[in-house]
Amino acid sequence: MGIVERIKEIEAEMARTQKNKATEYHLGQLKAKIAKLRTQLLEPPKGSSGAGEGFEVTKYGHGRVALIGFPSVGKSTLLTLLTGTHSEAASYEFTTLTCIPGIIHYNDTKIQLLDLPGIIEGASEGKGRGRQVIAVSKSSDIVLMVLDASKSEGHRQILTKELEAVGLRLNKRPPQIYFKKKKTGGISFNSTIPLTHVDEKLCYQILHEYKIHNAEVLFRENATVDDLIDVIEGNRKYMKCIYVYNKIDVVGIDDVNKLSRQPNSVVISCNLKLNLDRILAKMWEEMGLVRVYTKPQGQQPDFTDPVVLSTDRGGCSVEDFCNHIHRTLVKDVKYVLVWGISARHYPQHCGLSHVLQDEDVVQIVKKKEREDGGRGRFKSHSNAPARISDRQKKAPLKT
DSSP: OOOHHHHHHEEEHHSSSSOOOTTHHHHHHHHHHHHHHHHHHOOOOOTTTTTOOOOOOOOSEEEEEEESSSSSSHHHHHHHHHHHOOOOOOSSSOOOOOEEEHHHHHHHTTEEEEEEEOOOOTGGTTGOOOOOHHHHTSSSSEEEEEEEEOOOOOHHHHHHHHHTTTTEETTOOOEEEEEOOOOSSSSSEEESOOOSSOOHHHHHHHHHHHOOOEEEHHHHHHOOHHHHEEEEEEEEEEEEEEEEEEOGGGGGGGHHHHTTTHHHTOOOOTTBBBBBHHHHHHHHHHHHHEEEOOOTTSSEEEEEEEEEEETTTTTTTHHHHHHHTTTGGGGGEEEEEEESTSSSSSEEEOTOOOBOOEEEEEEEEEOOOOOOOSSSOOOSOOOSSSSGSOOOOOOOOOO
16 A cells, blocks of 8 residues: 555545544544655655656745636736746646746845745645745745635645645744654653643644654643644745735636735736735745945945845844855954944944844944054064073173
8 A cells, every 4th residue: 555545545444533531542643654655656756866856946945936827817927927927827737847947136135935836635645746836936935825706715725734734834823832752761741831622642643643752842832733833843834825826817806805815815807907016025025135335445335236134034134144245254353333223323323133123224343453562662572582592691791
């Protein structure tokens, strides 16, 4: 029996099992088994040499956004409108068969937009090049899930389910669970708040399913069984997702109003070019890019080419800013002068730990090179030899 068949068999057993207090331990074990099998499904087959067939796209720009959706929902048209890169669009499905990159120039930054082939139900099991599509989306900073406003809401749930099956968690934060394997000492289970979804016995059973018998587990929030399995697996990626509803020109105003009020959602029409500026503003807001302008000493700031930082790519502190310019610059920094939102007064003397905000201006003051031993009467030592015997004797005075 293959891995996919075993997953389907366990899912069928979970569907048959009633959910109550008596069966929660059994259901927790079944969830752990499914998570283990899905991890095995993502691993490359043994004995395979080299990388498999995928989409080789070089990272470019200050951020990366992936377009994901069912076939014929308007992904290629959206790429063409936002970037100017031509992506073939036609009235039949699977027009796009490979990954087509484009560049969005927005607020002095360059954002890479990837048009991926449409995925179908069962993509997490490899149907329709689904694994390659999802692998590229894992390497992006944000996912734009393009949906058809005239279709049912079930499409969004199917896509979310397929992405969660391969370890992508959309619009969620990592659970506050501390987990560490140990060599000896058994399992230590603690929590800082009362737990309603998980107890000590269920935690032990899930850990034994993973053959872990010595570990330390600390719950800092009322987490579920799925959160505990995600922490044990350790290969989950938590990403931001924007739901883009296209083709609003073929539905009523009440449906458009309802879709636009959902969280993390934007309604557009590629045909009539409606609300495209709102997508760019929403992407900028979610990516959290920080533009920092440099100011040479005694000159005006350079507002043409900013240094772009982000929390997901390194951080936004002064130290990260210096490393972005050159990795040896941090050792020479004495202090920095900051103008902008993050400064309490202009200019503010800041250290390396200061966190920068968007459109800050930074001037770096470097340490002065000190002469060895000081200068003049402040010399710490003379150039004479240390031992008396090594000193040169003066010539005797002429009398």
